[in-house]
């Protein structure tokens with residue numbers, strides 16, 4: 069599998085560190101108790117289909133990316149810089 073890093077170009081998947089889903093669904097509301105928060109932090113859903121994930125180009129530019137990957141086929145559907153989503157460091 070190859071990932072198209074927006075800064076480095078097409079690279080082998082082994083150059084990247086995968087952190088997991090970029091968005092966690094179901095964050096408990098305040099007051100739901102420690103069990104709900106424990107489940108949120110430690111139990112992961114494993115959806116089949118397109119999923120946004122945090123990937124770091126660890127052996128390249130070290131940028132954090134949002135990779136949209138089909139978890140059923142492993143097809144990469146899109147790659148963008150995570151800083152573009154979070155607003156980056158432009159405020160500094």
Ligand SMILES: [Zn+2]
Nearest residue numbers: 073076125129
């Ligand atoms: Zn890169």
